[in-house]
Amino acid sequence: METERILLRPWREADAPALFKYASDPEVGPRAGWPPHTSVEESLEIIRTLFMNDTTWAIVLKETGEVIGAMGYGPSCDCALPAREGEPICGYWVGRSYWNQGICTEALRLMIEHIRLTTSIPSLISGHFIDNPASGRVMEKCGFIPTGETVVDPSQGRDTPIRVLRLELR
Numbered sequence: 001m002e003t004e005r006i007l008l009r010p011w012r013e014a015d016a017p018a019l020f021k022y023a024s025d026p027e028v029g030p031r032a033g034w035p036p037h038t039s040v041e042e043s044l045e046i047i048r049t050l051f052m053n054d055t056t057w058a059i060v061l062k063e064t065g066e067v068i069g070a071m072g073y074g075p076s077c078d079c080a081l082p083a084r085e086g087e088p089i090c091g092y093w094v095g096r097s098y099w100n101q102g103i104c105t106e107a108l109r110l111m112i113e114h115i116r117l118t119t120s121i122p123s124l125i126s127g128h129f130i131d132n133p134a135s136g137r138v139m140e141k142c143g144f145i146p147t148g149e150t151v152v153d154p155s156q157g158r159d160t161p162i163r164v165l166r167l168e169l170r
């Protein structure tokens, strides 16, 4: 999947140093509910166990070939979001030096188009911490509609309220 500016492609083990570069930034992971990566080895393990599948992609800047983020959706939602049965959750992040250039919106639109064309999935759900409005803007620009708020069990991380949004695909 590609636009003039970016490519969504499968993750490779060789991406570990690039992943570590951005995922070790304390401003990135915690906004999405995961801790910053602490070593290239940990990033490699994340690639192997979480990213090397059919529904997760590296966001690559075509001009430089650099991996600058991740985009993906889960086959079903086992999180705290009020998902419909079997409804996938989508998630994403972009390295801080590339924020506010429209890159995540472009990448999410690409993935949505891919899901529409290659699956019969009726809807996607996602959410963002209310103190992370940029993520909500990305979803809204892609057609997601707010459906309310929920709170993650504090034992799973932050107990900050989460704004929930859904995209009807059909």
Ligand SMILES: CC(C)(COP(=O)(O)OP(=O)(O)OC[C@H]1O[C@@H](n2cnc3c(N)ncnc32)[C@H](O)[C@@H]1OP(=O)(O)O)[C@@H](O)C(=O)NCCC(=O)NCCS
Pocket: 027, 028, 029, 031, 032, 092, 093, 094, 095, 098, 099, 100, 101, 102, 103, 104, 105, 106, 127, 128, 129, 132, 133, 134, 135, 137, 138
């Ligand atoms: C959220 C994130 C993915 C956005 O990526 P991005 O490439 O900067 O997104 P875009 O440039 O496509 O769009 C960002 C939008 O948020 C807006 N925005 C940025 N900061 C904002 C703020 N503090 N309040 C409100 N809107 C804000 C931008 O103006 C832009 O909207 P616009 O086009 O209407 O002007 C990126 O900030 C990130 O990776 N954050 C850390 C991880 C994360 O939060 N992941 C999502 C977890 S739910």
